Amino acid sequence: MEIITSIASLRTRLKRESSIALVPTMGNLHQGHLSLVQIAQQQASCTVVSIFVNRLQFAPHEDFDRYPRTQTADCHLLEKLGVDIVFLPDEKTLYPTPQEFQLLLPAVADTLEGEFRPGFFRGVATVVLKLFNIVQPQLAVFGKKDYQQLYLMQKMVQQLNLPINIMAGETVRSEDGLALSSRNSYLSELEKQKASYLFRTLFQVKQKIEQDDHNFRLLEECAKCELAKQGWTVDYIALQQRETLLPANTGDTDLVILSAAWLGQTRLIDNLEISIPSHPESSE
Template sequence: MEIITDIAALRTRLQREPSIALVPTMGNLHEGHLSLVRIAQQNAGCTVVSIFVNRLQFAPHEDFDRYPRTQANDCQLLQKLGVDIVFLPDEKTLYPVSQEFQLLLPPLADTLEGAFRPGFFRGVAIVVLKLFNIVQPQLALFGKKDYQQLHIVRNMVQQLNLPIDIMTGETVRSEDGLALSSRNSYLSGVERQQASHLFRTLLQIKQAIERGHRDFRSLEESAESDLTSHGWQVDYIALQQRETLLPAHASDTDLVILGAARLGQIRLIDNLEISG
């Protein structure tokens, strides 16, 4: 496995690779990331995993400075998997000057996560586009756990005519259903025991719809009330059309239920696809 920190060196190294898969990460790797790496390895001759904590997608009050950085352990995990290249740039490498050029994202980027984290998706789109330009992969891997992010990246690739196939990996969960996330490490012991309640709440909505319940708003309100009664601060519980991520109607069949809520100081997100 090669660890490369310089853009020019990475481009030179990749010139001899006929097929490249990119797995963008912010590090602190867990099985969710590793499952994406395995998919990449099955579909390309060379797998590049990037590790970079992107300041542009953090608001001033968020956890950029304390976000878990575990590069040595991350590289050990990737070496065990036989990853070809780890791209490990520092901030000056990806942002050599102030990022004055910005991207204008569609209105969807200001809903759901975007409504509670203004500018988040712009920061994501900029760093992903930079990585695409640097690595020039034929395919890139993103997990369904960050469902709206996946949707926006996929649309960006389509609308900018980028020659990249976006592949997805299913959300990887703990035994109790909690979606694996780097920020789960922030949870206290008591909070960790309660954290899977968000998944169970979304699962109840999924099961109700599959039984024929079509009053989506009442399901959302009931879920919000239940989480609040258990000490959560709910940002949103939203049933959306899977293809567009617009609010779902009773006649829609391909759905996704997305949720975001705080347990103490820790904000968790999750989602479940539904065929109703």
């Protein structure tokens, strides 16, 4: 495994590769990240994992300074997995001057996560587009846990005509259902015991919909109340259309329920895809 820190060195190294897969990360790697790496390795002859904590996607009051940085442990995990290249740029490498050019994102980027973290997706899109330009991969892998991010990356590649295939990795969970996340390390031992309640609440909504309860707005409100009763502070629980990430309506069949909520001082996100069988009209 090679660890490369400069853009010029990475571009030179990648010239001899015929197929490249990129897995962008912010480090503090867990099994969820590693599952994305394994997808990449199955699809390309050279896998590049980038590790960079991107200041642009953090608001001033957020956790940029305390975000876990575990590069030595991360590189050890990636070496055991047989990764070809780890790209470890510092801030001056990716942002040698103030980043004045940024993308104008579609309106959906200002909903859900974008509503509660203004500018977040603009920062994500900026750094990912930079990484795409540097690495020139044929494939990039993102996790479904960050569902809205995955959706926007797919749309960005499509609308900017980038020759990159975006692949989605399933959310990896602990035995109790909690989605693996770097921010789980912020949780106290007591909070860790309560954290899986977010997944269980979403799963209950999924079950109710599959049992023909399609009062989506009421289901959202009931789920928020259930979490609040358990001591959570809810940012959103929203049933959306998978194709557009707009609010789901009765008759929609491909749904996703997305959530963000605070447990103590830790903000967790999760989602579940839901498929409703269509009922063809009976003919007389």
